[in-house]
Amino acid sequence: MKDLKVPGQRVTVVRDVPASEQGEYVLYWMTANRRASWNFALQRAADWAVRLRKPLLVFEPLRCGYRWACDRFHRFVIDGMADNARKLDRRGVLYYPYLEPAAGRAHGLLAALARRACLVIGDDYPCFFHPRMFASAARQITVRWEQLDSNGLLPMNAAPSAFKRAFDFRRFLQKSLLDHLGDAPLPDPLHGLSLPEADFPLQEIRSQWPSVDVQGLSRPESILAGLPIDHQVAAVPVRGGMRAAADALRQFLSSKLARYDTDRNQPEQEVTSGLAPYLHFGHISSHQVFHDLMKQEDWSPARVAGKVTGSAQGWWGIGAGAEGFVDQLVTWRELGFNLCSKTTDYDQYDSLPDWARRTLQVHARDRREYIYDLPQFDAAETHDPLWNAAQRQLVTEGRMHNYLRMLWGKKILQWSADPRGALETMIELNNRYALDGRDPNSYSGIFWCLGRYDRPWAPERPVFGQIRYMSSENTARKVRVRDYIRRYGTT
Numbered sequence: 001m002k003d004l005k006v007p008g009q010r011v012t013v014v015r016d017v018p019a020s021e022q023g024e025y026v027l028y029w030m031t032a033n034r035r036a037s038w039n040f041a042l043q044r045a046a047d048w049a050v051r052l053r054k055p056l057l058v059f060e061p062l063r064c065g066y067r068w069a070c071d072r073f074h075r076f077v078i079d080g081m082a083d084n085a086r087k088l089d090r091r092g093v094l095y096y097p098y099l100e101p102a103a104g105r106a107h108g109l110l111a112a113l114a115r116r117a118c119l120v121i122g123d124d125y126p127c128f129f130h131p132r133m134f135a136s137a138a139r140q141i142t143v144r145w146e147q148l149d150s151n152g153l154l155p156m157n158a159a160p161s162a163f164k165r166a167f168d169f170r171r172f173l174q175k176s177l178l179d180h181l182g183d184a185p186l187p188d189p190l191h192g193l194s195l196p197e198a199d200f201p202l203q204e205i206r207s208q209w210p211s212v213d214v215q216g217l218s219r220p221e222s223i224l225a226g227l228p229i230d231h232q233v234a235a236v237p238v239r240g241g242m243r244a245a246a247d248a249l250r251q252f253l254s255s256k257l258a259r260y261d262t263d264r265n266q267p268e269q270e271v272t273s274g275l276a277p278y279l280h281f282g283h284i285s286s287h288q289v290f291h292d293l294m295k296q297e298d299w300s301p302a303r304v305a306g307k308v309t310g311s312a313q314g315w316w317g318i319g320a321g322a323e324g325f326v327d328q329l330v331t332w333r334e335l336g337f338n339l340c341s342k343t344t345d346y347d348q349y350d351s352l353p354d355w356a357r358r359t360l361q362v363h364a365r366d367r368r369e370y371i372y373d374l375p376q377f378d379a380a381e382t383h384d385p386l387w388n389a390a391q392r393q394l395v396t397e398g399r400m401h402n403y404l405r406m407l408w409g410k411k412i413l414q415w416s417a418d419p420r421g422a423l424e425t426m427i428e429l430n431n432r433y434a435l436d437g438r439d440p441n442s443y444s445g446i447f448w449c450l451g452r453y454d455r456p457w458a459p460e461r462p463v464f465g466q467i468r469y470m471s472s473e474n475t476a477r478k479v480r481v482r483d484y485i486r487r488y489g490t491t
Contacts, residue, residue: 002192004047006040006148007183009155012124014138015145019052021117024200025094025145026052030060031133032125033079034106035242036087036190038285041148043189045121047409049189052118055198058088059096059113065103070233072398074099075220076240076435080283082217083241089214091190094198099143099212102228109209111140116200119144123282125151126340128438151155152286152334154180164353166453169338177330178301182278183285198460226299233299233433237396238277245278249289253296253301262320264276267484273325277398278437279333280442297322336380336440346443347427348452349420356451359465366462370415374425377412386472386481387411389488391429398435403479408448410470414463425449 028045042058049056062077063069081097088095096113100106114120122134124147134147149156154177163169193352216223224235238244252273263269279283303317312327313320345351352360372382380388380395390404400408409426416422426446431437448454449467456466475481 002186003045003051004186004189005156006044006047006185007155007180009157009456010040010149011044012149012239013145014122014134014147015141015143017144018047018068019119019144021052022118023052023054025055025057025118025198027113028056028058029113029122029137030058030084032123032130032282033148033285034060034077034084035245035284036084036091037242038150038185038288039122039189040150040185041121043185043288044146044148046189046193046195048119048121050193052120053196055094055196055200057094057096057113057117057198058084059098059110060084061098061106061109062100063106064100064227064229068230068233068438070230070432071224071235072233072433072435074224074227074229075235076238076277076281078108078217078220078223079240079244080242080251080281081212082214083243083283085214085217087242088190091193092195092197093190094200095214096202097214097217098209099213099223099227101226106209108140109205112205112209113202114141114143114145116354117143117329119146120286121145122147124149124156126156126337127346127440127443131344150282150285151337152332153177153290156337156341159338159342162339163335164453165333165455166335168308169335170312170327170439171308173331173334174304174308174310174315176349181290183300184291185221185285187288213463226390234433236396238398240277240281240283240434242283242431245275248278249276249284249292257293257296257325261319261324262321264324265403266479267404268480272402274399276439276441280436280460282438286333290326293322293325294318297398300358311373332444332451333441336442336444340440340443346440346447349423351452352447353451355456356454356467359460359467360450361458363463363465364418368415368417368463371417372415374428377415377425378429379443382411382415384411384445384484385489386476388487389481392488394429394433398433400434401484402474404484405474406449407472410464410468411472413449413467419450423447463481 026045026049028061033039033041037270045056120141256271258270263271297318299318305315313323316323316326340346380391382388390400390408394400413422430442436442451467454468457468460466461469
């Protein structure tokens with residue numbers, strides 16, 4: 001029989017009562033790992049369904065009342081729902097996609113589904129509105145409830161505390177990660193399973209909370225128009241879902257990875273992976289990305305360096321481009337999950353390192369040559385053509401080149417009336433427009449601009465103090481930006 005067991009460190013039992021054998025189904029409440037592959041939560045739900053000899057119900061809701069809800073994010077998630085509907089139907093699983101038509105209309109739906117369930121399996125995600133949503137759900141779910149961590153290669157519970165530097169976290173990974181790499185989720189946990197047929201119609205539940213028509217998922221534009229979300233933040237051509245994510249991964253590995261080490265900081269060269277939105281919305285797993293990359297590199301654990309160094313290069317024993325990408329995928333991405341899972345103030349100014357807050361306070365009243373407010377930043381109405389181009393790319397495409405995102409944040413600090421206001425502007429613009437915003441990794445990037453995961457730098461400068469400084473002029477000397485500015489510099 002197929003082994004569906006998941007590592008114990010991936011499981012958090014929220015409500016510790018026996019699974020109800022009188023329940024009609026095992027309920028998987030899909031909120032963060034929005035995929036039917038490489039997913040510990042789906043695997044755990046399938047394991048319970050096999051053990052209890054019960055059908056499996058996958059419930060994937062999308063609220064409309066969360067902050068920054070807009071056509072851009074909704075369309076991306078709906079694309080993923082269409083993929084999930086096709087995949088789960090082939091596996092004999094009942095799929096219940098629900099799009100909330102008005103804020104608050106979903107109230108009571110989870111409780112109604114949970115009352116008829118043997119137990120509830122959920123996604124463990126430590127960021128944005130998810131922790132508050134889970135706290136609210138604790139008052140509604142009366143059956144056994146388990147949350148599954150399928151966020152990264154390292155279980156969040158495996159780290160003893162929040163790490164303050166990427167170097168220290170990387171050393172910890174080099175000591176600990178190999179023990180977890182053999183515990184990857186199954187690529188297709190439902191393949192070959194013989195689950196009981198789902199013969200429960202849920203008519204009374206569906207009549208009160210109608211699920212979205214599966215056929216309509218392939219025509220998201222007609223759905224979006226009727227939802228009370230921000231229609232000014234338009235959908236972008238990049239499509240969401242497991243299939244689009246797999247295509248992006250294949251394209252990166254086949255045509256971009258070879259140049260990643262030399263050209264990834266070049267805004268005019270499209271050699272970054274483009275996987276961040278798919279990782280954020282859970283349409284692809286970092287386990288899948290890691291597996292396919294290392295398969296291409298013909299890697300085995302025997303190739304890692306014997307000595308723990310904390311260095312970003314040389315430890316994995318693979319090509320320079322692959323090693324640099326793995327450091328982004330594992331070290332930097334999971335460093336954000338480490339912080340969000342260990343603290344509750346990760347998005348607050350006072351969570352910055354003491355040295356950073358001190359130096360910013362000393363220079364808070366320094367004279368600024370330029371000061372812009374949020375509407376001016378939003379509209380890309382600064383004096384700097386490169387910054388304006390980066391902001392316009394964010395607004396129109398939902399993304400920004402990784403290297404320019406650092407400059408973008410540094411300049412907001414320099415041109416804001418005070419550092420707290422600068423942080424608010426960065427969070428607002430990033431979370432409103434970026435497909436990969438509202439994510440532990442994006443908060444890492446924003447707060448890095450103000451000193452998180454960094455160290456004091458000399459010389460001390462006006463406004464920045466000891467915070468690392470960046471300028472558009474130096475950036476233009478290091479990387480090619482002329483065509484980038486030409487492309488995005490005008491509306």
